Amino acid sequence: MLFAVSNPFIKKVKSSVLLGLLSMTCALPAAHAAIETLSLTPEQNWMPTTDLSLPRQMKIGTLENHIRYVLMPSRRSKDAVAIRLGMGKERRAQRLYSKQALLSEQPLADALREVLEQAGSNQTLITGDQEEVTLILVGDFTTRDAEDAINGVFADVKLVKKSQPSATLLAAAQPESVEQTPRILVATRTSTDALFDLDEDSKMSRKESLSRQLANQVLAKRIENALVTDAEQEKVAVSVEEEKAAGRLSTKALIEFAQQPDWMQAKDIIAKVIDYTKNGTISAQEFSDQVQQMHQHLKANLQQDISEQADEIALAVHRKQVYLQPSDELRLFEFHVAHMSEADLNQSAIQIWSSDIATMVQPATSN
Known part of the structure; x- marks a missing residue:
């Protein structure tokens, strides 16, 4: 039974959820009762599509060289942007390159170039077999400006496939912990x-x-x-x-x-x-x-x-x-x-x- 519970905290959570569902039902016409999801275009189909909804302000896409990107505009941090460049494949450790910048002090394109230089060079990224490359931006920007900057920096980058060392070799190459x-x-x-x-x-x-x-x-x-x-x-x-x-x-x-x-x-x-x-x-x-x-x-x-x-x-x-x-x-x-x-x-x-x-x-x- 859904509400047969004596614990005060759990009872409070369940009552809150019930009130929320009732208010949604009363406030929305039947035609608009379903949760909105982000429609994905063919170049965005690398993102899973299920009954879970991506944030409406999020935009995802793929460049012609197969570099993927995720844009998450946010007004919570004025003029700031957080950049992540992830390289790897599922169930293996991901190489993640990071950069945070104030757009009032540094153009977005320059910040993107710095991340690219961390990962490889201004023209080439070395990736392992079946590895994906994904660029993530969160911050105070418009999606149009971000896409223009990404295209200017990453559109001509070549992804060079190269076999990566095995986990055993990587472990052997690491110094023993103190x-x-x-x-x-x-x-x-x-x-x-x-x-x-x-x-x-x-x-x-x-x-x-x-x-x-x-x-x-x-x-x-x-x-x-x-x-x-x-x-x-x-x-x-x-x-x-x-x-x-x-x-x-x-x-x-x-x-x-x-x-x-x-x-x-x-x-x-x-x-x-x-x-x-x-x-x-x-x-x-x-x-x-x-x-x-x-x-x-x-x-x-x-x-x-x-x-x-x-x-x-x-x-x-x-x-x-x-x-x-x-x-x-x-x-x-x-x-x-x-x-x-x-x-x-x-x-x-x-x-x-x-x-x-x-x-x-x-x-x-x-x-």
């Missing part, structure tokens, strides 16, 4: 049979992703508390991330310790917490606590500056996701949690952590 804290990595893979289409970015897939994220945050908090209490660790940092690859969902929990633990004891505690969590034990209070934390985080994002927004757009493009501006992210979150409960989190925990689990110990190292 110090690494003791840590445990726990990983599992989930079959997509139990999940919504992972390759589609939609409202439904984001609801499932949100449920998994909240469930994993509960798990992380439980692991942290158990290790501090039972393993007598002064400080433990736990993070859980997921990655979509080869038709499967990989989930990794990284547990970092302030001091070297008893490895057998720590592994046993972590395994017991995971077993307990995947047995449908997430409570309504834990659900509410995580919702409140995420709600506060999303509200704080409403104050994003143009640099942070440019980074978020670059990340969304790299992941082949539809970019939602912070206010839309917050509204979508509130809508989803209004239709969720701890039962959804328990289902997600079961789906994620019931598969085979691999555990790897990484002792502290130093040079």
Whole structure:
């Protein structure tokens, strides 16, 4: 039942969503009740098109040399522009070149040339096989002026394909870190049979992703508390991330310790917490606590500056996701949690952590 909930915060969110839906229904004629989406032309078809809506002020396109661009005019930062040039392909690390400029002090074209010089030369960009090149601008400009500047700087740039070093060679070429804290990595893979289409970015897939994220945050908090209490660790940092690859969902929990633990004891505690969590034990209070934390985080994002927004757009493009501006992210979150409960989190925990689990110990190292 949608509104059968006792927690005051969750009840407030659900009531707010209901009032919002009712006001929209009353205010709009039936012919205009549907959410508007940005229509994409053929040269823009690299951006996913789903039931999620791009910001109306955003403009995307592609130059004849296949360099893609995203323009996000914003009046929040007078005369300023944040530029990102992203190079890479999905599921691999993205090379991101950055520049922030005041247009009252530097023409946009000059700022674009500086970014181009960071990435290569004024005429050539070296890219790996199947890598995409995307230019992102956020700031106080008109789309016409931005497109003119982009054409003037990037239209004649040649993309030269060149095989990139393997991940193994890149890792070997990196100097060893001076110090690494003791840590445990726990990983599992989930079959997509139990999940919504992972390759589609939609409202439904984001609801499932949100449920998994909240469930994993509960798990992380439980692991942290158990290790501090039972393993007598002064400080433990736990993070859980997921990655979509080869038709499967990989989930990794990284547990970092302030001091070297008893490895057998720590592994046993972590395994017991995971077993307990995947047995449908997430409570309504834990659900509410995580919702409140995420709600506060999303509200704080409403104050994003143009640099942070440019980074978020670059990340969304790299992941082949539809970019939602912070206010839309917050509204979508509130809508989803209004239709969720701890039962959804328990289902997600079961789906994620019931598969085979691999555990790897990484002792502290130093040079």
